[in-house]
Amino acid sequence: MLSVRVFFEKKNGAKFISHLDLNRAVMRILVRTGLPVVYSQGFNPHIKVVFALPLSIYQESVCEVFDFKLNEDIPKEIVSESLSKAMPDDLRFISCEEPIYKLGDVAKAEYEIKVYTKATKSEVEKIFDGDVTVLRKTKTREFEDKINDRIFSLEVFDDSSISIKLKCILRASNSEYLNPQYLVNHISKHYDVYDCEIKRTKLLTEAEELFV
Amino acid sequence: MNEKYSLLLKNVEKPGRYTGGEFGEHKKEKKEGEVSFGFCFPDIYEIGMSNLGMKILVGALNELDFVRCERCFAPWPDMGRELEDYGIPLGTLESGDPLGEFDILGFSMGYELCYTNVLYMLKLANIPLYAKDRDDDMPIIIGGGTCAYNPEPMADFFDLFSIGEGEYTLCELASLYKKMRDNGCTKTEFIKEAVKIDGIYAPSLYDVLYNDDGTMKSFEPNVDEAPKKVRKSIVKDLDKSFFPENTVVPYIETVHDRVMLEVSRGCLRGCRFCQAGMVYRPYREKTPDVLNKTAMNCIKNSGYNEISMMSLSISDYTELRDLTTKLLEWTDDKKVSLSLPSMRVDSFYEELMEKVMSVRQSGITFAPEAGSQRMRDVINKNVTEESILTACETAFKGKKSNIKLYFMNGLPTETDEDIVAIADLSQKIVDSYFQSPSRQKGKNISVTVSVSCLVPKPFTPFQWMPQDSIDELKRKQMLLKNSIKSKRITYNYHDAEVSRLEAVFAKGDRKLSKALALACEKGVKFDSWDEYFSFSEWEEIFNECGIDMDFYANRTISFDELLPWDFIDIGVTKQFLISEAKKALNCECTPDCRTKCSGCGANKLGGERKCCP
Numbered sequence: 051m052l053s054v055r056v057f058f059e060k061k062n063g064a065k066f067i068s069h070l071d072l073n074r075a076v077m078r079i080l081v082r083t084g085l086p087v088v089y090s091q092g093f094n095p096h097i098k099v100v101f102a103l104p105l106s107i108y109q110e111s112v113c114e115v116f117d118f119k120l121n122e123d124i125p126k127e128i129v130s131e132s133l134s135k136a137m138p139d140d141l142r143f144i145s146c147e148e149p150i151y152k153l154g155d156v157a158k159a160e161y162e163i164k165v166y167t168k169a170t171k172s173e174v175e176k177i178f179d180g181d182v183t184v185l186r187k188t189k190t191r192e193f194e195d196k197i198n199d200r201i202f203s204l205e206v207f208d209d210s211s212i213s214i215k216l217k218c219i220l221r222a223s224n225s226e227y228l229n230p231q232y233l234v235n236h237i238s239k240h241y242d243v244y245d246c247e248i249k250r251t252k253l254l255t256e257a258e259e260l261f262v
Numbered sequence: 263m264n265e266k267y268s269l270l271l272k273n274v275e276k277p278g279r280y281t282g283g284e285f286g287e288h289k290k291e292k293k294e295g296e297v298s299f300g301f302c303f304p305d306i307y308e309i310g311m312s313n314l315g316m317k318i319l320v321g322a323l324n325e326l327d328f329v330r331c332e333r334c335f336a337p338w339p340d341m342g343r344e345l346e347d348y349g350i351p352l353g354t355l356e357s358g359d360p361l362g363e364f365d366i367l368g369f370s371m372g373y374e375l376c377y378t379n380v381l382y383m384l385k386l387a388n389i390p391l392y393a394k395d396r397d398d399d400m401p402i403i404i405g406g407g408t409c410a411y412n413p414e415p416m417a418d419f420f421d422l423f424s425i426g427e428g429e430y431t432l433c434e435l436a437s438l439y440k441k442m443r444d445n446g447c448t449k450t451e452f453i454k455e456a457v458k459i460d461g462i463y464a465p466s467l468y469d470v471l472y473n474d475d476g477t478m479k480s481f482e483p484n485v486d487e488a489p490k491k492v493r494k495s496i497v498k499d500l501d502k503s504f505f506p507e508n509t510v511v512p513y514i515e516t517v518h519d520r521v522m523l524e525v526s527r528g529c530l531r532g533c534r535f536c537q538a539g540m541v542y543r544p545y546r547e548k549t550p551d552v553l554n555k556t557a558m559n560c561i562k563n564s565g566y567n568e569i570s571m572m573s574l575s576i577s578d579y580t581e582l583r584d585l586t587t588k589l590l591e592w593t594d595d596k597k598v599s600l601s602l603p604s605m606r607v608d609s610f611y612e613e614l615m616e617k618v619m620s621v622r623q624s625g626i627t628f629a630p631e632a633g634s635q636r637m638r639d640v641i642n643k644n645v646t647e648e649s650i651l652t653a654c655e656t657a658f659k660g661k662k663s664n665i666k667l668y669f670m671n672g673l674p675t676e677t678d679e680d681i682v683a684i685a686d687l688s689q690k691i692v693d694s695y696f697q698s699p700s701r702q703k704g705k706n707i708s709v710t711v712s713v714s715c716l717v718p719k720p721f722t723p724f725q726w727m728p729q730d731s732i733d734e735l736k737r738k739q740m741l742l743k744n745s746i747k748s749k750r751i752t753y754n755y756h757d758a759e760v761s762r763l764e765a766v767f768a769k770g771d772r773k774l775s776k777a778l779a780l781a782c783e784k785g786v787k788f789d790s791w792d793e794y795f796s797f798s799e800w801e802e803i804f805n806e807c808g809i810d811m812d813f814y815a816n817r818t819i820s821f822d823e824l825l826p827w828d829f830i831d832i833g834v835t836k837q838f839l840i841s842e843a844k845k846a847l848n849c850e851c852t853p854d855c856r857t858k859c860s861g862c863g864a865n866k867l868g869g870e871r872k873c874c875p
Binding site for chain 1: 269271272277278281282283284285286287511513514515561562563564565566567596597
């Protein structure tokens with residue numbers, strides 16, 4: 051392979067590191083593989099790594115992706131094995147492939163969200179019926195944002211007496227990203243929310259095909 | 263990762279400090295007959311993970327099949343509060359097990375201001391502070407690090423101290439512990455056996471008596487097993503001793519995100535204020551072949567892109583040229599850069615700078631320590647103004663236009679002229695830049711002058727000297743500020759009150775333990791951090807305990823007074839230190855060990871010494 055796309059998980063301890071920390075960790079992972087990776091040119095050469103999408107701190111994922119390039123054509127088995135050995139448990143290596151789509155083709159993402167709340171399944175379904183507006187804060191202003199156009203599907207499930215589960219597909223591209231946290235914020239406007247666990251489960255194209 | 267923490271990690275700053283799970287984490291399965299060792303560093307993760315000593319000792323212990331050694335760092339107070347609120351006792355990163363469940367807990371103490379953090383960690387772990395209050399079910403608590411060279415202020419809280427280099431000592435201790443525990447021995451029996459190991463000191467086996475004026479009257483063993491003098495342990499052959507090639511690679515940014523390669527131990531310069539230079543003697547080196555191989559493995563196993571060569575005086579390493587050549591054979595290709603710690607001005611040369619300083623680095627650091635030649639002679643720094651200016655000129659040639667200079671004030675026999683000399687010297691460096699042919703057009707020089715206050719430390723020739731009073735230190739700091747005229751010079755100075763506190767504990771005795779216990783009760787912690795240091799609180803604490811800070815920090819001690827650390831043999835003799843102290847007051851220099859041996863006494867410790875007879 052010359053172009054490598056790596057699929058990995060980000061969970062447990064790694065939930066609590068920032069994207070910048072992750073970037074640094076991946077660069078060190080690639081050095082540890084001993085593979086002939088491509089570096090940038092110039093004064094301060096560093097490994098060229100590109101991520102599909104960043105992930106917020108505290109959120110988990112089983113579908114993270116980064117791309118890098120090799121200087122020589124190395125067999126896939128060797129690339130896989132080196133990566134697998136160099137990646138810690140909390141950033142567990144899933145697989146690596148030749149990229150099929152472009153990184154820019156990532157358009158949506160699927161999430162599973164466990165919300166600790168006493169609200170019932172039907173109560174939550176009701177508040178997502180119709181307009182969903184959330185408070186968004188940017189550096190310069192605060193505004194109410196109607197996010198329905200960025201929610202492509204949403205299902206609510208019973209989970210336990212103190213929690214419900216959401217499964218949803220939201221807008222997720224580099225130019226436009228709806229943080230799943232906003233769905234939780236929307237619930238907390240109406241009901242007490244004690245905690246939540248957000249897990250990104252799939253990266254999808256515009257046509258909702260699996261991003262590979 | 264500790265699941266219990268999951269919820270409260272969302273409420274704290276930098277949760278990555280508390281999760282563990284990093285690459286290279288040594289997570290061992292619990293097994294029958296193991297000895298569990300909780301290695302505690304009394305500061306936050308970012309500081310502790312940059313500490314080479316901890317990496318070496320945790321690694322050395324985990325090499326033993328029957329030892330499970332895990333890490334614990336002081337939680338930042340926001341996390342400490344969460345732990346208390348949720349009733350979760352402080353535990354290690356790897357397994358989350360509470361510290362109280364470990365067989366042995368070790369605390370590495372590198373500077374005196376971490377003492378309150380040690381007690382903070384014990385409190386968070388629900389472990390009684392005083393050794394006498396802990397029964398046989400509680401862990402054996404051992405202290406080490408540079409502060410162990412005067413362990414007395416903390417003596418009442420520890421069962422044991424490891425004085426000197428711990429790689430072999432701690433492993434021997436763990437083996438002894440296993441043997442005796444498996445045979446059903448008590449804690450007291452273990453402690454009495456442990457003191458037979460080199461460098462192990464058990465405070466409970468000694469009685470201290472004081473004179474009416476507060477000075478020490480006697481320090482005597484109260485059992486036969488305790489030796490009259492505790493000799494520090496050293497690693498005899500650095501090449502053969504353990505050095506970690508598989509270290510933990512943190513996720514979050516730490517102070518030192520690079521491979522730390524220990525090149526030598528000890529120092530042959532003999533600067534009179536420097537404790538490390540005395541207590542790490544005799545001077546020993548590692549060979550370039552061993553170092554090169556270690557460096558390769560460290561980079562391969564970590565993925566770092568920088569190697570820092572660690573040494574008290576890197577320019578004195580005899581085979582520096584050979585080592586850098588060997589390293590550069592592969593580091594350039596692998597895009598790994600090399601860095602050296604602050605070099606002596608008199609051995610800084612162009613070739614060295616070009617080889618090891620990356621183009622991106624625009625600054626260089628030197629430590630003249632004093633502004634006037636007379637003062638430099640008193641402290642035995644043995645550098646001339648000429649060599650300082652030459653070194654700076656070399657730096658300018660290498661396009662380095664940010665010069666950082668370290669100085670101290672409050673040195674013995676210091677006068678106002680000596681203080682002003684710091685300003686004069688910095689000005690001369692600025693002037694020499696503007697006159698230098700290497701001056702870069704359009705680029706200005708910046709000189710940073712960083713001045714700290716002398717803290718007289720045990721086992722240095724200055725241990726008998728008083729620290730300047732706080733008022734004097736502050737007055738001199740202002741005097742220097744007003745003497746600096748150029749806009750090219752930035753002046754930083756260290757808080758005199760923080761230095762005062764450090765000085766009290768540096769030369770402290772067991773009478774200070776009640777102040778530390780009271781401080782812990784009052785929630786005093788993180789004393790070396792601006793956010794938490796409160797001198798007025800400490801003044802209240804010392805007052806309440808009837809302790810006079812000046813007695814420890816500000817008193818001229820006579821040469822024949824019994825000192826709290828006199829029971830320790832570091833190799834270097836008291837007679838040598840006294841002779842150096844007298845020479846200091848006469849502005850006389852002592853040559854470095856390579857030029858001429860001055861008979862300090864460290865050679866009697868043996869080992870593969872590089873320049874001792």
